Amino acid sequence: MAKHTGDKPYMCGECGYRTAYRSVLTRHMRAHTGGKPYKCDQCDFSAAQKGNFAEHVAKHNGDKPYMCGECGYRTVYRSALTVHMMTHTGVKPYKCDQCGYSAAQKGNFAEHMSKHTGDKPYICGECGYRTAYRSDLSKHKARHTGDKPYMCDKCGYRTAYRGSLYKHMRTHTGEKPYKCDQCDYSAAQKGHLEQHIMAKHTGDKLYMCWECGFRTAQRTTLSLHLRTHTGEKPYKCDQCDYSAVQKCNLDEHMAKHTGEKPYKCEQCDYSAVQKCHLDEHMAKHTREKRYECDHCDFSAIEKKDLDSHIVKHHIYKPYML
Structure with a gap:
């Protein structure tokens, strides 16, 4: 009846949160008590909610229960499927009131707003590095730890970021979920689609260097350009004194030490140090x-x-x- 009457008889004594369901209150209270009753028997992971626990267990058994009905994309996470579906529907409910930008995800919208406010809320506890983007902070922290927990089961590629692994897997599946609404172009990565739209349809170059006025359609290109002014070379080799402006340059250099070529072609015996080289090679097979x-x-x-x-x-x- 609470659904119909709007009653919320169950209240949290800690923060005043109210709900119509006792079970929901029980789950909410774990935010205060730290209780995590769902424990994995294969590692030390534990969770406060059964749904989060089920998603974790799927990592061990390889299950991907959430599937897209449009293209067959599968994922361990319901939230990831929700985000993926927006590539088909084009729904972008978060709209900026200062420009024409809109976003499918609240996190992307919040990061966009920092362009207007100048806020850099994400800070590294190791060195004080600040950024407007949570994803940038995650990438930055990997420099301190060196951890690469996410591995491709097809070729052994490893990365510090789950999102990077998802993108990498598209080199095996050929999936291109990002489709241009003005022509038949499609891309494996969102950034490539944005670059295509700006270059071919709008001509917008939103990112400008405050030192020399250089403009570009890509944030990453601006970041790299700025290093021509600062001289910054953040990617350092731990076996010699080499340092690089771009990670791909460091990866290429490291191959001199290791001889490793992790990017392998599935259609011939070609292998490459860098993913971009494999992409170029694959185009010879696909004629793309x-x-x-x-x-x-x-x-x-x-x-x-x-x-x-x-x-x-x-x-x-x-x-x-």
């Missing part, structure tokens, strides 16, 4: 023209061919007059 010219309709399988095209057709050469 991943590199598109910003000035005309030309596209190419390899980046060097696009570079040659731009030099030949779009760069002003006064000596030719």
Whole structure:
């Protein structure tokens, strides 16, 4: 009856939280008591809620019970499926009142708002590094710990981030869930779709360098550009004095020490130090023209061919007059 009457007879004595259900209050109280009655018999994980425990156990047995009815994508987490479904529906309920930005996730919206406010709420307890983005803080912390708990069961690739593993798996499955609503382009990563839309449809370059006025459509490109001013080389080799501006450069350097090439082609015996090199190689099998010219309709399988095209057709050469 509480659903119909709106009554919430069960109240938390600690914070005043009210609910119509005694079981919900019981779960809520664990936030105060720290109780975690659901314990994993395969590791030291424990959970306050049965749903969280079930999702954890799925990591051990490999179950992915949540499946997308549109494309067959499967996941261990119900929340991950909810987020994935938005790539099909295009629903973006979180809207910025200061610009035209909208987001499918509350976390992404909060991070966007920091562009307007200048807030950097996420801080590293080790060195004081601050950022507007929780994802950036997670990546930063991995530099201190070096942990890479997430591993690909197809090729052995390891990463510090669950999200990076999801993205990596698309190199095996071929999934491209991010689809352009203005043409037939699709991408494996959200950032690639955003780059495509800005380059091909809007021409927007939202990110600007305050030192020299350089503008770009990508936040990551701006971050890399800023290091040309600061001289920062955060990626350091632990076997020699080499340091790099970009992680991919460090990975490439490390191969000189280890000889490891973790990115392997499933269609031939090719292997690569860097994922981007494998992506370029795979295009030779698929004939996908991943590199598109910003000035005309030309596209190419390899980046060097696009570079040659731009030099030949779009760069002003006064000596030719």
